[in-house]
Amino acid sequence: MRQLRRGTSAQASRFSLDSSAAIESHLDRIHVGDSIPILAGMPPASVDVVFADPPYNLQLEGALKRPDESVVDAVDDDWDKFASFEAYDAFTRAWLLAAKRVMKPTATLWVIGSYHNIFRVGAALQDLGFWILNDVVWRKTNPMPNFRGTRFQNAHETLIWAARDKSAKGYTFNYEALKAGNEDTQVRSDWTIPLCTGAERLKDAHGRKLHPTQKPEALLARVLLSSSKPGDVVLDPFFGSGTTGAVAKRLGRRFVGIERDAGYAAAAEARIDAVTPLPEASLAPFATKRDAPRVAFSALIERGLLQPGATLTDKDGDCEVLVRADGTVEFGKVVGSIHRIGALVQGAEACNGWTFWHYADGGRLRAIDHLRAIVRQELAA
Amino acid sequence: MRQLRRGTSAQASRFSLDSSAAIESHLDRIHVGDSIPILAGMPPASVDVVFADPPYNLQLEGALKRPDESVVDAVDDDWDKFASFEAYDAFTRAWLLAAKRVMKPTATLWVIGSYHNIFRVGAALQDLGFWILNDVVWRKTNPMPNFRGTRFQNAHETLIWAARDKSAKGYTFNYEALKAGNEDTQVRSDWTIPLCTGAERLKDAHGRKLHPTQKPEALLARVLLSSSKPGDVVLDPFFGSGTTGAVAKRLGRRFVGIERDAGYAAAAEARIDAVTPLPEASLAPFATKRDAPRVAFSALIERGLLQPGATLTDKDGDCEVLVRADGTVEFGKVVGSIHRIGALVQGAEACNGWTFWHYADGGRLRAIDHLRAIVRQELAA
DNA sequence: GTGAACGGTGAATCGGATG
């Protein structure tokens, strides 16, 4: 890869009216600087896909500790600080407009975010005339827990996929290939992918994570395989640790990276240099079926397989518990999960409530595991 | 159920300053009319939870056909037509403000939507000072396919859960019950639930679906079980086919329904009349650790479970403190609460002394939390 | 060599009562 470019390159568009030639000098490079002036220096209508991972505008206050007193290493970088929603909205509109100018009429744009910012981004997209094609949910297999027990575990992020205009036709969506790689069924709008951890996660000299929000390559692979073709130009205006560039190179796409922080840009360059492009034929199908889905006891109630107020017993019909509406069971005055209460009545430390507790099915007792199997079949179907 | 009410009831707030009494006349009824004037006639700060399924502002043009040329029976009601994003935003802000007024300070609000409208709703929520607690993804097990093969299968909808203000404290979140009903793990922000089909789906006289966007009862059950208590007042300003009311009644909550379409309201009323509430025992909130009575460390000494002059240690028996008669402990020359001294010896900022400190029980070490449990049992008896 | 046990950690708007 060639050297990093510094500053803008406003002269590029002066030299050529042919965008496809003028863009060439920008390709497969990381431009160090702010996105908006650098985008302004690029030829118009020259990129095929935009992937953007903008600051989320998290509004964190004190430090958060785990129950074991260790400190959560949260995002506290300056780039994530905005004075107000208005300031964040102005920033969002500015980069979206700059990105829109360099998009080909057939180009599409992806943005990723969380509930802190994604609603503002989505509304701005619509206000600026982008046409939303899908929102896509990245379900994390291994999200961070909620340590205080005050909310639901924040287990997903949201991507928005949008065309440049309502009337834009001819955008790339590799429908058949995606379907073929997904057990011959359409790819859904929710994707189950692990966080970026282990060897994939870039580390600094002290072994700490280099970038606070490095995205998994599997996520970018799905994005690029679904909405771009080999040879297409992929723009990432918030390049960070360079996941977009690494995946683009591996999948035979060209990229334009823009990153404000020279340290991140340098790390990304080294990372991308180490990537070997895949042979064209070997682009692996990416969608895999997950193993047997975990079924909550409350799902049996939600689906009407058990009624609140019903009675469960052990296999001999001796001790009885009451099924409650919230998916707990009650024994005497004690309420808890099927597992905890099963352990309690046996005086054991642990118990598999699925096999311990039985319900009356006609004249006989049947383990509630049977009902779980029914739900699993539905989920698999 | 009593008769449907027509029109607003602006007089209610004139008769009483006590919201809990003034709201009584509004409960367990469907008010036929527009949400905003009807909400304006309700007493302020009188509801515990709001669930809203507003029009989605779908921008469908022309009929959608399946590959076999059959027509998809999509949403084409007048209530879903808005001239522009601006009109939709104004509508959204108006009903959100009207709902905010009737919410208690501790109330929370749920809104469900799709990518057509949810970004606008989320941004409006933030602009109006609501504080987003989670966004929750409803993953449909059986979504409609994308017939054209031009996008990902739209397999989810998004719910936003928000408190009335950033500083609102004390909202209901039944953390422990949810966890106990979910294999003893935290409930995530993505919920897998089937569409409303089969017998649950209301039909009109011709056997066609009565309402285009009837939500599954399982979804509402999860919403109400997580964020409300029995007896709480649940407001639904877009009542539609009455799923919120049916589930509220079944789960022992009160409801206020508002619906513009008299036909939907009548169907909802009949539906709710047919619901039998669950037995109270299957609903009663159970005592969690959080609301167990507070026990002072000194109570252990007062009850003779620990003697002044006794020694406590950490779980490994390493560092020792002396129990004093006043309920403090002494480490070297430092005296303080079990929590302070526990933090001190670990060099931590905070410490739960109940689980940190141990006493000798026969040959083994046991946490003093065990003694607290004994006191609590005495208090409960 | 193998497996159990243990430690570390990830985009986090993460408490409530009292004075």
Next chain:
DNA sequence: CCATCCGATTCACCGTTCA
């Protein structure tokens, strides 16, 4: 408004150490 205090709270995965 702020300071102080009590005390409640974590899931999945990866890498290392130890038996």
